[in-house]
Amino acid sequence: MSRADHVAAFLAAVDLTWELANTAPVRDSWSQESSCAGMTVGGLTHHLLNQAGNTARGLQADPRPDEPIPLLAHYESAAWVRADLDDEVNVGIREGDNERALAGPDAVLAAAREDIDALPDLLTRPRDPDTIFIPWQGWALTTEDFLTTRMMEMVVHGDDLASSVGLEAPTYPEGVITPVLGLLTGVAVRRHGQTAVVRALSRPQRAPEVVSAF
Template sequence: MTQVRELYLGVADTAAELLAAPEVADDWHQPSALAKLSVQGLAGHLAGQVFFIPTVLAEPVPTEPAISIHEYYARVSWIGSDLDTPFNQAIRSGGEDEAADGPAALAARVAACVGELRGILPTAPDRPVRRPTWGPWSIGLDDFIASRMLELVVHCDDLAHSVGLPTPQFPAAAVETVVDLLSRIALRRHGATSVLRALSRAERAPASISAL
C-alpha cells in the first residue's frame, strides 16, 4: 500500500474518533467555527471526505484526461470564492444532509467506512477518478486520497475548535503532505514574495497567505 493511503487511513481513524466525541454531540446544533455552517453541517462535510473514496472507486474509470494534484487545485473555482456561491451553498446543505441522522449514526458510518477502506485500498490500482462536480478532467486515486487527507486535517481542526477540543495530533508525514499542498496553493494565490516573507520575515509578513 502506498504511503499516502496509509497516512490517509490513520487520519480518517482520527476523524472518526473526533466525530464520536461527546462534545460534538453536545454542540450539534450550534454554529461552527466556519461562517454559516453549523457543527452538524461541518461534521457531515468532514465525514464526506471519507465517504467520497468508495464512491469514486465504484464509478467506471473516467475518460477525462488525468491531471496532477497541483493542476487540480489550480483549476477548481471554489478556492477563495464567496460563501454565497451556489457551490458553497451546496457544500453547507450537503453537510447538513449527510449528518441528518445525528452524531452517533454519522460517527458509526465513518468508522465502518474506514474499516471498509482498509480492505480496499491496499490493492486498489492507482486509476483515474473524478467527481461529477469537476470540469473535464480526472486525477489519480492517490492524488485524490491526498486531497481528501488535506480536507480531513483542515476540517478536524475546524470541528475540534468549534466544540472546544484540542486539535487532534496527526502523523508528521500526513501534516507535511498537507502543508506541501497548502503552500503550493498559497503561492498561486498570493505570490512568491508574500509567501517567502510570511515564512521568514515577521517584519514584512503580509496579513494573510491563507491557501483556502
C-alpha cells in the same frame, strides 16, 4: 513517499478524524453553530467524515480513461476555491451537509463507519488506470493526489471541528502533515506569489497580512 506509505498516512488521518467526530462534545453540540459560519457542528462533522465516504465511493467506481490533471491545477479549476463564502457553490456545500446532519449523530457516524471499514480493502485493489474521477468537478486525479486532497480536507476541517467544541485539534503524523502543508503552500504561492509566502514563513516584518491558500 511510496504508495503504501501514502495509503497508511491517509488511513491514519481517517482514524484521527473518526476519533474526533465520535467524541461526546461533538455529539452534545450537534445542532449548534460551528466555527464555520453557516454550518452546524453536525453539518461540519458530516462534511469531515464524508472525506472518507467520497474516497470509498471514488474507489468503488470504475476507473475512467480520463487523463488526470495535476494536483495544483485541481485547485486552480475548482469553483469553490476563489468563491466568496456567500457564493452559491459554498452555500450549497454548507446547506447540503447541514441537511444530511439532521439525521442525527448516530446515523451520520454509522454511515461513515461503513465507509471507513471498507477503505483498507478498496485501497489495496489494483486499479487501471490508477485514478479517481471526481464527478462534482468533472475531472480525474491520480489516486495518490486524490488522497492528498482528502487529507488536506481532514486536517483543515478537523481543526474547525475541534475549535467548534473546545477540543484540541488532532496531531497528525508526518506522513499526513508533510503532503498537506506542501499542498497548502503550493496553492498559497499560486495565489499570492513566491515572495509573499517566503516572507510569511521567514520574515514576518515584511510579510503581507494574508497568505491563506483558500
